[in-house]
Amino acid sequence: MKASLLLALVCMAVLAAGARADTPGEPEALLRKVQEYAQKATAMAKNAFSRVQESEVAQQARRWLAESADLAKQRLGWLKEKVQELWKQMPAA
Template sequence: MKASLLLALVCTAVLAAGARADVPREPEALVRKVQEYAQKATAMAKTTFSMVQESEVAQQARQWLSDNMDLAKQRLAWLKEQLVELWKRTPAA
């Protein structure tokens, strides 16, 4: 999860906890409410992230990246070979 999204969730939790605090002079109550909201937000984010990771689209994307990474490595190796040959043919100045 991006840090900016997590920060936004924490700020929202703080604002919501402040709005719902029964006695504004008790910081412990506010802290407890913020912790509860943060725990709920974290659990929701973990659940969502797990669902996205396990989705078929994510699995297909990982497979595509894996397949194309091998092709990219092959092309890079070929390019290196070509550059070595070119370097050997170039006369020294």
Template sequence: MKASLLLALVCTAVLAAGARADTPDEPEALVRKVQELAQKATAMAKSAFSAVHESEAAQQARRWLEDNADAAKQRLAWLKEQLAQVWKRAPAA
């Protein structure tokens, strides 16, 4: 779930809780309703993130990264060596 969508849901929940409040003199009830809605939104977000984290695509991506991490490290080390050699050859200004 995108952060902007979550923010929109929270704002809508706050507005809905304010509209459902019996009287404006009951801020505790409004705060309680907002807290309940925020907890529900948090639970939904955690559930969505868990589903994405456990998805087959995420598992394949993690396996690919694990398999290719060593190759990336080797390429980075090679690049550092090349840059060090170029730096040594550069004339001093």
């Protein structure tokens, strides 16, 4: 999660907890409510990330990246062989 989004969620939790606090002189109640909001926000974020990671689009992207990496390795190996062949063919100076 981006830091700015997390900071915004924490600020909203603090403001909401302050608005819902029974008396403004109870910092423990405010702290408890902020912690509850932070835990709920964290759980929601983890749930959203899990759903994104399990989505078909994410799985397809991972497969595509793996295939592309394999193809890049093959092409690099081919290029390495060609350079070695050219190196062997060069006359000694």
